[in-house]
Amino acid sequence: MTTLVLGAQTGISGDMTVAALLDLGADFEKLQQVLATLPDQQFQIAVSRVKKNALTACDFKVTLTNGAADTDHDMNYLFGEKAHHPKTSRHEHPEASTAAHDHEHHHRDHRHLDDIFRLLDQTSATDRAKNIAKKIFTIVAEAEAKAHGVAIDEVHFHEVGALDSIVDILSVAVLIDDLNVDQVIVTALGEGYGEIRCQHGILPIPVPAVSHIAEAHGLTLSRIDCKGEFVTPTGAAIVAALKTAEQLPQRYKILKSGLGAGKRNYDRPSLLRASLIQATGDQCGQDKVIELSTNIDDSTAETLGFTLEKLYAHGALEAWFTPIYTKKCRPAYILSVLCKPDQQEKLENIIFSNTTTIGIRSREVFRRILKRHQLTVQTPYGDAEVKVCEVPDQEGVFHTRFYPEYETVKRLAKEHNLDLPGLYRLVQNAAENA
Incomplete structure (x- = not known):
């Protein structure tokens, strides 16, 4: 089993993740071959070494050749007193296109989720890499749909639909696939504070998309005592899509490590460490799950059996019934379910809609699991x-x-x-x- 640890204590973004995985030893030539098959080739990539607080780190840079401006790393635009108005902003959040955008601009910068999936399907990436990339995009789409109050198929990607972000996310998927990683540990996401500018105004940090992703997928945020956005929506979605645990083993060896650099200049530098580790001593893993439970005394056996099947079909790790006696000595059952944090709401809704319960208890539990x-x-x-x-x-x-x-x-x-x-x-x- 290959275990990857992403040390995101000082933030995470798409380009930082690509840089850290390349520094770790993922195959750059394989990445170049896949990116060469993207239908839209209006970009160039460059990999270099940079220094952050005297530490050398890998930098992955995507330069667009389609005339789009890069304000994602423009500190004056993001945090300055007055906003300038470049032609294209990567920090624009998904929203319905306005008539003021011409067709070329709309085609270049605004894409639906299906449009992005079609681009990914035309590449030479493996099926596993394509699925990883699609999962990351879907997580962002769900968060942006919630932030803007629209259906997921109505989301017009701008920031994450821009070509440079497509390159970032596809690159992460290709490199994860190349490393053959099957477990990813992320202990916490370091996030700053303050406000950041996007095309539609000033947003609080963490931005709404990051907040919604963290909420939906049970991500743990850790505050950095520094003004600035350290966790981007792409970075949060990468963690949500890949993370399998957030607890390191008690004893482990570091087999290899890499360091990816962020491009924004804050008082505290953004650095993402990627490490391949091997557990020593206790070879069991540990993960955090949610335990749901509810008492049911007036549903038929057939209804309970159907509910159990449906829970398993929609991602329950374990589900079971325990016979009990409730008030007035009524015979009843406790329905118990173990699930991943991001599945909690969906499974609770299945229980509510298929049984007579009117309340569900939940708690976090940790499992020691065998490899x-x-x-x-x-x-x-x-x-x-x-x-x-x-x-x-x-x-x-x-x-x-x-x-x-x-x-x-x-x-x-x-x-x-x-x-x-x-x-x-x-x-x-x-x-x-x-």
């Missing part, structure tokens, strides 16, 4: 999926254990009219001998 990966094994009856886990004994020594996936074993048993226990043992033996 696991999927293995496909061949049997005389077809391929079967097996979950492979590293399990500690009471002395702390880890051993490999194989768990055939029930759904694939059931499918093969039905197709070949076999008994389930015998086929289960066959798959397990195949995995142990693989």
Whole structure:
């Protein structure tokens, strides 16, 4: 398992993430090959070394050749007393285009989510990289839709739909895919304070899109004692899309690290550290989940069973019923659900709409989880999926254990009219001998 740690204590943005991953050792040539297949080629990229507070860091720069101005790094525009009005601002937030924009300007700077997906699909990126990029864009679109009170398909991307931000997000996805990262730890996002200018006026820091992303995906913000925007919407969306945990293992080795530089000049420099780590000692991971629970005493068994199936179909990690007696000695059930923070509201709505409950309790819980990966094994009856886990004994020594996936074993048993226990043992033996 490859574990990536993003040290975002002094902020995160798209270009900082690309720079940190390149400095970590991700394949720059592979990135160039993918970017060369973007349908819109009105950009140039450059990678260089810069110094921030005497530390050397990687800088990733996208320069547009379509005439668009870059105000995202213009400190006078972002934080100056008076705003100047460049032709195109990357800090414009999504909003319906006005008639004053000509067709060329509209085509270049305003894109819907579907437009961006079509651009991504035309590149040579792997399916995994495309899916990562689409997930990041979707998270931003959801936040901007909420900020502006419009449907997600009505969001006109400007800041994040601009070509340089498309390059940033696609680059992050390609490099994450190249590093074959399957776990990403982000402990906290360092954010400054104050206000920042966008085309439509002055916004508080964190800007609304960042606030909505942090709220929807359970991101932890840590205040930096410095005026300025350290977490951009793109940076927050990258964390929301990639993060699998926010707790470092108790003991670990740093295998490799890289440092990406931010371009804005604050009193405190923006630097993003990316590290590949290997846990030592206890090889179990830890993550934070939400536990939902509610007492139900007047729903039918069929309704409860249907609700359980629907919860699993929409992302529940675990769901179960516990028989209890409530007031007046009524027989009832506690419905309990474990889920990721970003799934909480959706699963609560499923419970409300499919049962008779009128209240749901929630709390944060931490899980110690075993390292696991999927293995496909061949049997005389077809391929079967097996979950492979590293399990500690009471002395702390880890051993490999194989768990055939029930759904694939059931499918093969039905197709070949076999008994389930015998086929289960066959798959397990195949995995142990693989």
